[in-house]
Amino acid sequence: MTADSSTSILGSRTAAPLRISRLITGLWQVAGGHGEADVQKCASTIGAYVDAGLGTFDMADFYGPAEDVVGAYNATGKGGVTPLTKWCPKPNVVGAAACADAVDTALRRLKVESLPLLQYHVWRYDDPSYLENLHHLSKLQAAGKIQHIGVTNVDLAHLRLIVGSGYAIASNQVSMSVLDRRAETGGMAAYCAQQGIGLLAYGTLLGGFVSEKWLGAAEPIEQDNWSLMKYKRYIDAAGGWALFQELLGALKTVADRRGVPLGSVALAYVLSLPAVAGVIVGSRLTGDAAAHIAANKAVLGLVLDETDLATIRAAQDKLKPVPGDVGDENRYPPFLSPTGAARDFVDEEALAEVERVVAAGGRVERSSGSAWEPVCNYCRAVRVGDRITVSGTTTRLNFSGAGVIGGRDAEAQSTYIFDIIAGSIRALGGAVADITRTRVLMTHVEDWAAVGRAQAREVGRWGVRPANTMVGGITFVVGPDALVEIEAEAIVGSGKGERLRLGPAGLVKE
Missing domain, CATH: 3.30.1330.40 (RutC-like)
Structure with a gap:
C-alpha cells in the first residue's frame, strides 16, 4: 500500500478532469462549535498552504464563513486554490431556481467563475427531491457554472441508484479511518474504483483523537467541540476506549518504526485504499500553520509495508465494525452525529x-x-x-x-x-x-x-x-x-x- 503521490484526479473519465491535492485542508472547524473565526486572518494563512502544494480546500454552504475565507484569498489575485464546496439543502428546497441560487451564491462567496466541484448532500433518501436537484445541477454543469458534481455521505445502494440513473458523479465524501472501515470493507471503495469515482475521506484522524495526545490518556467524559463529540461516538460504537487505545498503540509502533507522527500513519493507511482520491484534514487556519502543514506533508511518500499493515490489522481485528453503511450515522440509529440525533425535517x-x-x-x-x-x-x-x-x-x-x-x-x-x-x-x-x-x-x-x-x-x-x-x-x-x-x-x-x-x-x- 502506498501514498506516494501528492495529487490525484477527479472526473478522470470526463473531458476536463480535475487535479486536486491528496491532502485536502478541511474548513469544518471554521463553521462554529470550535470558536469564532476571523475571515481576513484565516484568508491570510491560505497562502502558506498553497505554497506547500496543499491548495485544495474542503468547505460547505453551512460551514460558517468558510467560503468567504477562500473568497477573501481569491480576491487578492494570488490564485492556486481549488475549492471543493458542498450544497446541503433542506428536503423542501428543490427546483431549478433553488439550484441556480445556491450555485450563484457559492460563486459569489468564493469569487470564482466556475465551481471546480460541487458536492450535493442528501439528508433523506425517502424524499426524492435530491434526484430532481441533481438534474438541475447537471444542467448548470453543462452551462459551465460547475465543473464536476459529487455527493456526500451517500451509501452504496443509493450511489448505485444515482449512477444508474445517468448522473455523472466525480466523488463521494465519506467517513474513512483505521477505525471506521465501512467504505473499505462494505463494497464502496471497490464500486467507486470500478466507476472512476473518487472517495474524499474525512474523519481520518477522528477529530484529533488519532494523535499522540490521546495515547495513554484517560477516557474523556466531556468533549469541548463538535468534532470530538462526534468521533467519541464512533469510538464507543467500535468497542470503546480500551480497544481504541490498542489501536493508537499499534499506530504508534508503526510511527516509531517509520520516524513519523502517529497521525501520518493513519492518513497513509486511508490514502492507500482503492478509489481514495484524498483525505481531508481539518484546520482552523490559525496558530502555527507551518507546523500543521509539515505534519500533514509527512504522510506524502510514506509506504506502509506488510509488517506495518499486520501491526495495524491486529488491533483492527479486535474492534467492532462501525454499524451500517457510510452516511448511516446521519440517518439511522445509532446516530453518530455530534448531537447523537438525526435531522428529520419533520413537518x-x-x-x-x-x-x-x-x-x-x-x-x-x-x-x-x-x-x-x-x-x-x-x-x-x-x-x-x-x-x-x-x-x-x-x-x-x-x-x-x-x-x-x-x-x-x-x-x-x-x-x-x-x-x-x-x-x-x-x-x-x-x-x-x-x-x-x-x-x-x-x-x-x-x-x-x-x-x-x-x-x-x-x-x-x-x-x-x-x-x-x-x-x-x-x-x-x-x-x-x-x-x-x-x-x-x-x-x-x-x-x-x-x-x-x-x-x-x-x-x-x-
Whole structure:
C-alpha cells in the first residue's frame, strides 16, 4: 500500500478532469462549535498552504464563513486554490431556481467563475427531491457554472441508484479511518474504483483523537467541540476506549518504526485504499500553520509495508465494525452525529393534522405527485385508523426525460421504490418499522434476489420482517422500463413495541 503521490484526479473519465491535492485542508472547524473565526486572518494563512502544494480546500454552504475565507484569498489575485464546496439543502428546497441560487451564491462567496466541484448532500433518501436537484445541477454543469458534481455521505445502494440513473458523479465524501472501515470493507471503495469515482475521506484522524495526545490518556467524559463529540461516538460504537487505545498503540509502533507522527500513519493507511482520491484534514487556519502543514506533508511518500499493515490489522481485528453503511450515522440509529440525533425535517404541522383527522375517525390520503394518480383516481397511500396501505409503486422517468430512475437494475429500482414507500408512510405518521406486509411484482423472475436484497436492507435495518409475496414473470409492469412494482401495508406504532419471533421449534432468540 502506498501514498506516494501528492495529487490525484477527479472526473478522470470526463473531458476536463480535475487535479486536486491528496491532502485536502478541511474548513469544518471554521463553521462554529470550535470558536469564532476571523475571515481576513484565516484568508491570510491560505497562502502558506498553497505554497506547500496543499491548495485544495474542503468547505460547505453551512460551514460558517468558510467560503468567504477562500473568497477573501481569491480576491487578492494570488490564485492556486481549488475549492471543493458542498450544497446541503433542506428536503423542501428543490427546483431549478433553488439550484441556480445556491450555485450563484457559492460563486459569489468564493469569487470564482466556475465551481471546480460541487458536492450535493442528501439528508433523506425517502424524499426524492435530491434526484430532481441533481438534474438541475447537471444542467448548470453543462452551462459551465460547475465543473464536476459529487455527493456526500451517500451509501452504496443509493450511489448505485444515482449512477444508474445517468448522473455523472466525480466523488463521494465519506467517513474513512483505521477505525471506521465501512467504505473499505462494505463494497464502496471497490464500486467507486470500478466507476472512476473518487472517495474524499474525512474523519481520518477522528477529530484529533488519532494523535499522540490521546495515547495513554484517560477516557474523556466531556468533549469541548463538535468534532470530538462526534468521533467519541464512533469510538464507543467500535468497542470503546480500551480497544481504541490498542489501536493508537499499534499506530504508534508503526510511527516509531517509520520516524513519523502517529497521525501520518493513519492518513497513509486511508490514502492507500482503492478509489481514495484524498483525505481531508481539518484546520482552523490559525496558530502555527507551518507546523500543521509539515505534519500533514509527512504522510506524502510514506509506504506502509506488510509488517506495518499486520501491526495495524491486529488491533483492527479486535474492534467492532462501525454499524451500517457510510452516511448511516446521519440517518439511522445509532446516530453518530455530534448531537447523537438525526435531522428529520419533520413537518410537525402536517403530522398534527393527520393525527387530528385520524382521531376523528377520518381518512387521510397522501399523493406522491405522480402524474398518473389523478388520471387513474388513486393516491400513493391511505391511512384509516392505525392502518396504512401503500399503492403498487414503480420507478419513474428520470427528470431529464431519458431512461428511468435506477436504470435497468432491479435492485436500484427497488431501492428507489422503498424510498417512496418510506416517505409515504412517514408522511402519514408511521415508520418503516411499522410495515407488516409487502407484495412484489416482477417482469423477470430471476430478479427476485436483487429485490430481496433491497427489502432486506431498507426494511431489515429497522429490525422487522414483514410478511411478503413475490410474483415473477409478469408480462407488463406499468411504466417504461419498470422491472418491479411493490406495495406495502403498515400498522402505525407496531414497530415500537416488543418484538417476538417464533420458529418451527418455538421461540427464536436473537
